[in-house]
Amino acid sequence: MIAVHARYRGNDSRRANLVKRSAEALSTLEGVSRFEVVGVEDIRAHIDDAEAACMLVMALLSDGNWAIGIGITEKGPAIYAASDAVGVKAGSVKVVVEKQKPSTDAADIASAFALLGHVLAKRTVEGREATSLVRSGLSQNEAAAQLGISKQAMSQRLQAAGWQAEQAGWQLAVNLMSRAAGAAQ
Template identity: 30%
Template sequence: MIVLTVDQRGSTFAADRVPEVLAELARLTRFREGVVVGFERTVGDEVQGILASGRAGAELAVDLSLHLLRDQGWSIGIGVGQVEGPLPTVSREARGFAFYRARDAVERAKTRGRGTSVAVEGPPPGAPDLRTTVSDATGPAPDPDAAPPDLAAEVEALLRLLAAIRARRTPQGWEVADTLASLADKPGRQKIVAQSLHVSEQAVSQRIRAALWQEEEAVRPVVVRLLAELSSSVGPDLVPGPDSIATEGP
């Protein structure tokens, strides 16, 4: 599973923004696939939620992370791993490796600059894919000398790259990007944006190029695919917790 831990930056000298971010996360996740346990305050100025493995959870994790990074007031840790079952109704009562990894990730994220304070932790590179029980005899033999990919590091690097692009975007660039995002992807969209903002189509094109909006749109699905692959490689999402093992009969 994917655990998202979000911690308020500079909270010692600022007002508590947890109620505000919880309302925003509830709005952003409403009617979206991929939520396993909704976001709640865990402790202090931190909130946490559990998302599903695979594409739906990965896409939601990327969308929420980039949305929160735009605010520049949050540090975000993404942890990928198994969770102890049965699942509780609130994430602060859950346990498992995904939570430990999310904790390590958010602590690393706190050391990053505003707007790029995100980190990702997953299984160690080269860990066996527990979902694979039979090798594909028709595929090419693995290269024993090839270094295994560190998917968590790749996801983190691309997320930070996107966050850095977005952190440098001007208000005019965001105006165009937000308007484009609100429209269906079809021919003539830039003309609609120009009419909506009362500027020329040439001005819209210039703002799109300056904002690197097309580059962001091209990279985002790559991040989602890698995170989905990482989250689907860790084995069964739920594993028995110590309490459930102790109470099992013969």
């Protein structure tokens, strides 16, 4: 079982409203159950699989204002492990993996997301636009046309945005989380 607990660490003066709206929006992601709002700054939900969890964590990391905890358990609700994992620093991802056999799964998953967070934090507005369009399923040509730029300019934006590193990190995170959750499924 996989769950995610996120704690808002931004400076918005209407944080309770922002957290509630974020929970509603994130609940619409495929593979994500309805988010529960816990207090003023915290939200948490069970996740169907590793790919959905990665999609969710990437969305939270892209925002930059959330501390994220991931819980993966063989038995029992993963939501409690996720709540135990959540930290206090925005942009951080901490992981608790509860398995019968000790492993380095939690540290490995957290490391993959630390690298992904670094890539996302360095991204320009133009890079975010380009990667968002390609991530949504558009080809580079289609994304370039939508932005009104050449295919070469689109390719340059993706390269500068670290698109290949994001894709490699994404696959690594999915594989690690799938392996950690494998015994539970």
